[in-house]
Amino acid sequence: MTFTTTTPATSVTQAFFCLLLCVPWGSSCPPSCQCTERAGAKAVLCSSRHLEEIPKDIPRDAVFLKLDANSITRIPSNAFRHLSHLEELDLSRNAIEKIDRAAFKGVAAGLRTLDLSSNRIRSIPKEALLALSAKLRLANNPWHCECALQEVLWEARLDPDSVQDITCHTAPREEYVGKPLLQVLDAGVNFCSVRQRTTDVAMFITMFGWFAMVIVYVICYVRHNREDTCKHVDYLKPLPSTQGPAETTSTAL
8 A cells, every 4th residue: 555645845835726726816806896796796896995096907707896986087098998797887976087088998898887977077088988888877077068978968878867967067158057968958059060160160260361361462472563663664764765866867867
């Protein structure tokens, strides 16, 4: 009979390899968050953790991600690209001011809910939202009412319970400030046509400026040539005529 002797070093090595095989490394939880199960799906809870940016090590199998009530100021491109299973994303009650065009690239297909309410968002690239099929919450932000926001309201899937709280903090005209965007649009205002008219006026002014410059140049050119001609005539007047002596000679003959 053969006996196998197990040394302490061997035991430690076996335990280490067992740990490597048993721990699901793709499901590790960020130290500033709490990971739990909700209806059999992974939920990553990072609420009220004084975060200033989105954690880099969020588990790939996360389905619910709560990043609300933090101090996040920006959503960079591809911030959630590795989270292909993500269905609900809560970014409310932060200090978000800037959202990159590709901020939600990679999660567009499966994302069902995106909460961006109660931030500091004034404007947002429409490309960042229109690719999503998720229900959007955009209320309680200091929105600048413009064409891009109007297109989001028309084309995106907004949460009907919060759409009335999308208010114009600033706008092209003072009378729209403080009013819900939906109310302003229902009154017949079209921010996209306003932008088009502004562009047309700017183009007209530019063309008129170029035309005026051409006219001024032509006038100056004609006046300069006229002055040169007058100077040349004045120069020729004092010169003796070569025709007078010739006529006198002919008469004498």
